Amino acid sequence: MNRNKTVKNIPDFKLSPPVDKVGVEERVARFQTRSIKNEAKIQGLKMVLNMIDLTTLEGKDTPGKVHQLCYKAQHLHDHYPELPTVAAVCVYPTMVAEAKKALGDSGIKVASVSTAFPSGQSTREIKLSDTRFAVENGADEIDMVISRGKFLAGEYDFVFDEIAAIKEVCGKARLKVILETGELASLDQVRRASDIAMYAGADFIKTSTGKIQPAATMQVTYTMLCAIRDFYRKTGVKVGMKPAGGISSSKLALHNLVMVRETLGNEWLNNEWFRFGASSLANDVLMQLVKQQTGHYQSTDYFSID
């Protein structure tokens, strides 16, 4: 796997390119007019399922809850033949061991949030040991949060160094960097934070924790995809994208795929380079797939709710 090692020739992040919000909105509206039907829809929906990081991030999570989620991850809808599994299960560090055990050799990854998720308001040492704990428990992927306060205060070096430090602790685990775009206020800032994360070593950049609204709007995701495109052109290093939070309908997920296809091309259309962080998306996708097969919608009671 092509992993993002910290790149040389770090740019001045104050000079990240400007983003025109109106232009982004228009571009996004164009993606949303794409009509995805028949074979393309079925293929797209299966891709969406395979890109989901099935997520539970609650204070009340228990090993039992995680165990059930892990079973669902492997058996999305056994009535439908040859369905893919989800990409990963995303949990808190304390649940990593349970998830690892439950998923066994299914090939589904375990992603763990870390660095004092979701606020990130803690010391460097605590963030590092939080991450170390998750990795030692077998996490394949680490979803860290950036220090938004420091970022908004213009302390880009601090944010950069923190990401680089976490990256070192990750070892073999892939690092997803959550920008929490809902707190960054403008697309210019989203672009700048994306650049910082990628140059500091992010393997994925991710929109949100899911705890703050707005989360993964298409405008924000598009801005981040453009940043990935530029980074790839400059360095030859691919970075993945994970919109998380707020994507609960198949239609929106398909429009996200359209956006990826037309911005980064087909090489990004797999779960190595694109993920959805979502908890309720899977069932809507399943419902649409069954509808394509049978011609009618089934009640939600026919889809398990783990």
Next chain:
Amino acid sequence: MAKTKQEKTSLSTNNKASFDFSGGWNYSPSPESISHVKLKERYGLYIDGKFVAPESGKYFRTSNPATEKALAEVAHANEADVDKAVKAARKAYENVWSKLSAKERGKYIYRIARLMQERSRELAVVETMDAGKTIRESRDVDVPLACSHFFYYAGWADKLEYAFPNRKVSSLGVAGQIIPWNFPLLMAAWKIAPALATGNTVVLKPAETTPLTAMLLAEIIHESGLPAGVVNIVTGFGDTGAAIVNHEDVNKIAFTGSTNVGKIIQKAIAGTSKKLTLELGGKSANIIFEDAPIDQAVEGIVNGIFFNQGHVCCAGSRLFVQESVANEVIRKLKDRLDTLYVGDPLDKNTDIGAINSREQYETIQKYIEIGKKEGAEMYESSCSLPKNGLFIRPTLFTNVAQSGRIAQEEIFGPVLTIQTFRTIDEVIQKANNSPYGLAAGVWTDKGSRIFNLTTKLRAGVVWANTYNKFDPVSPFGGYKESGFGREGGLHGLGAYLKMER
């Protein structure tokens, strides 16, 4: 992929990095249904509130440029037909329309707008079939904008005295209107709506390659109960248009089309009392500064030149890019071109449709050959084209000289010329160094620079950080050989009024 000189010398990019926009997940065909469209085999002229056979006895075929198959036969009006239409318009003006209260006039225009909305899907599909433009554009741009022109001018009908304070305004009489094939229904709306709102009656001639939506509009106007003769629609070729221009009882000519025909019209009416507005060709500059939001600018370049296959009088056909970002912009533009779908205009996912007519197709091909001969480097999108029909890949020319014909003459197709510049004075000079002056685009993050350029660019419309945005409220028109007079907004009303102190 052809590499330009800029790419070869570029140090800042990783040339191994490329994007795959062709294989993998492709969208299934998604054609708009045409089952609800019932075209007649043959259309007559709409004169004096009736659909009548032409005195000429002649008809011509209009075809779908995406398939080159005939759609319907349409009447070819001659001088006698035009005379009938003008007489009907005069009679309606004298006896009915000029006597009606302004408020009642407004009601008819509102009614036309609402009926157009009701039949918007049909209008969009027929527009796409007859003109070759994509259903996405006819559905999302042409038809809604045409409706909003009627709504906008309907509102002015009873407020003319407030539109021009301290002036006594009155209608002109009979307006002869000749419209082009690039936005058939929209241009009909631009012409008819302000003429009716100001109390004039109309003889309108649509272009010979795109008469069908005008005939649907005639049906809508008929259904609206507009008094007979207030709007007359005559189809035909250049001779039909000439008959309108030369008719002695026409008070006003409004023409949108080529600069050559515009010149002929202006000569023809010299020495008469006819009022004239001309909206002609263009070779508009789209200017990208180094501090521009590049990804959005690239979208703006694409919308500027490839909107409606480049058949747009204000198309941003001359691109000026500041040298410090030229490599990046051109590379991104090429990537973007590879994601465009060219093909069946009725497919909802098509970005670029068919070239309007074989004649225009050949003109564009001729200019592409000229560009190659002039030594410019060509890049074509890698997209596939349908086997039949009139299609041209989106095309870029780099290393273009200001003195090249492709940089000077209007191509009216999906062909963009790219030039670089170093300083602001240089780009202002080059942008203005054209016989045309219809529109311009400026892309920069700096507000002060936008205002500086709007005062210096000799263009009727200057868009900042966007391109090809239209609204009935905003006047539109050109400098120099792009014509004179303004359409849209208050200015558009003034063109149909006599004003006295």
